[in-house]
Amino acid sequence: MIKFTPRLRTIVKAVLAVGVFAAANANAGMIFTVDPTSNGLVxxxxxxxxxxxxxFDADKIVGNSTVRLTTQAGPGFNYNGTGYIQYSGFALASSNVNNSYLGVNFPGVLQGYNLYATFTQTFSCASALAVNVECSVTSINLNLFADKISDGSATFSQATLAADPSVTGGGTQIKLASGNFAYGVAGLNSLGGAYQNVNTNIALTAAGAKFFVAPNPFYSLTFNSFNNNTGGLATNGVNFAITDESGATTFSNALQVPEPASLALFGLALAGVATARRRKNSK
Incomplete structure (x- = not known):
């Protein structure tokens, strides 16, 4: 697991700024293996x-997200976000995985599990959030859960202008993973859609290591991209309710070897960080 110290946060931001992680993940998501009958889920x-x-093997988890943004008090254009991702399936090489038991609910016959992530995050924007204003994701606190359906299925309530979205567990909720560092962008487009492209760290719990069984150790990063349609945004100018964002989560490692051109950029990024630190220390 990567420990994101302040120094490493600076380096990660510099590396992401020149696209090294994007280059490492330019193809499909990295393959991982799931054991859906782990933790008594099925x-x-x-x-x-x-x-x-x-x-089964997969390279992507697909789903839908909803988030409510509220304006922070004080100077600048900063926002708090609360939301969840409700996952609906797994994919491998752009084809659905059909034996995942995800969302299966035939009481007394066959019951599987729900898979979802809850998160809080903060954004910083150059101006008040509006069409064509892009914001930086400055922090995140994310948790991934499996919900065992046989003892009561969780219920999901989407964001409104007046209330945060919420997940209410109906039975056993098993925490699989968490993340506490993010780097990414988000904003609103000219058609009234919203988008997020956010990279986070990830750390599996003991239960999560039983669910995500390979690779071992598991990947250290997630890549998340979600977009909604034109009708999925409401605002009163202070709060924003974003619903029906669809997208996917993939996994990767910071230690993947990028293409040679990206390695050169990586070296420049690290050199820039080192120079900045020397200037700071010389003052």
Whole structure:
């Protein structure tokens, strides 16, 4: 697991600014292996299925997101965001994975699990958030959960101008992973759509290591891109309710080797960080 010290945060931002992580992830997401019957998540005829009987590979988790943004008090143009991602499926090489048990709910016959992430985040914008204003994602606190459906399915409430979106657990909620560092951009386009492209770190829990079984150790970064349609945005000028964002989450490692041109940019980024630190220390 990567520990994001203040110095490493500076380096990561410099590297991301020149696109090294984007180059490393330019192709499809990295392949990972899921054990959907881990943690007692799947039942058949009321009987919990043993772990390890239905593993599958994927390179992407797809779903929908909703978030409510509120304006922070004080100087500048800063916003708080609260939201969730409700995942609906896995994919491998642009094809759906059909044996994931995700969202399966046939009471007394076959029941699987829900998969979702909850998050809070902050944004900083150059001006008041409006069409064609792009903002930087300055922080995030993200948690990934599996919801065992057989003991009560979670309910999901989308964002409104008056209330944050929420997830109410109906039974066992198993925390799989968390992330506490983000770098990315978000904004509104000219058709009234909203977008987010956010990279975060990720750390699996013990239960998460049983669910995401390979690679081991698991990837250290997530890449998240979500966009909504024109009708999925409401605002009163102070608060923003964004609904029906669709997109995907993929995984990767900071230690992947980029193309030679990106390596040169990486060296320039690190050199810039070192120069900035020397100037600071000389004052």
């Amino acid at each position: 039942t058949v005829g009321g009987v919990v299925q043993p772990a390890g009987i239905a593993k």
